[in-house]
Amino acid sequence: MRTEPGPVAAGTDDIVISDQTDLIRVRKALRAQARSAGLGLVDETKLITAGSELARNILKYATGSRGRLRAEQVTADSRRGVRATFTDEGPGIGDVDAALTDGFSTSGGLGLGLPGAQRLVDDLTVTSAPGSGTTVVIEKWRR
Numbered sequence: 001m002r003t004e005p006g007p008v009a010a011g012t013d014d015i016v017i018s019d020q021t022d023l024i025r026v027r028k029a030l031r032a033q034a035r036s037a038g039l040g041l042v043d044e045t046k047l048i049t050a051g052s053e054l055a056r057n058i059l060k061y062a063t064g065s066r067g068r069l070r071a072e073q074v075t076a077d078s079r080r081g082v083r084a085t086f087t088d089e090g091p092g093i094g095d096v097d098a099a100l101t102d103g104f105s106t107s108g109g110l111g112l113g114l115p116g117a118q119r120l121v122d123d124l125t126v127t128s129a130p131g132s133g134t135t136v137v138i139e140k141w142r143r
Contacts, residue, residue, distance in 0.1 A: 015069040017058045017086075026055045026069050033071045033082045038142045047082060047140040050117035050124075054086045054136050057113055062090030062134075074139070081122070081141035086134075093128040100126065 015025050030051045034044035051069070058067035067088035074083045093099050102115045114136075118124040121138040128134035 013070075015071075017055050017067045017069060017088075018065060020059065023052060023055050023059075026051055029069065029071045030082070030084060033073055033084075034140070037073045037080045037082050039082065039140060040143060043140055043143065046120040047084070047138070050120040050138055050140075051084050051086070053113050053117045054084075054138070057136075058086060058088045058090070062088035079141050081139055083137060083139045086136045086138075089133040092130045092132045093126065093134055094130050096126045096128055 015029055016022065017026065027048050030048045031044060034047050039047065051071075055067070055069065059065045067086060067090075069084060069086055071082060071084040074081055100114050100118060114124075114126070117136075117138065121140045123137075123139040125137045126134065127136075
């Protein structure tokens with residue numbers, strides 16, 4: 001369900017994603033935002049799992065294996081949640097709809113990354129085009 005973004009509360013500074021050790025920083029930032037927003041343990045775990053997958057995608061597909069995460073608390077319709085924005089300047093995704101389909105892979109993998117992340121969060125949007133990088137925004141709302 002897509003909602004209009006509301007006011008943004010305190011967020012993390014951008015976290016650079018450039019190697020495997022940064023995955024720990026991504027998880028910690030998402031955990032801190034989830035707890036601060038009052039997400040339950042199950043929703044916290046889902047957010048962290050989806051974010052970890054998106055960070056791994058940056059390491060695997062982005063030019064120079066570099067990207068960024070910005071995680072922040074948001075409110076909309078009197079609800080609280082977390083929005084995490086993952087960006088990279090990689091080669092982009094030619095067919096976003098296909099990339100969000102189970103089994104689609106350009107690297108010979110299982111093709112479960114983006115669709116799996118999408119199932120774990122309340123909203124996932126992808127903005128991308130060949131040669132222009134990719135931005136993936138996920139949101140998870142407190143129940």
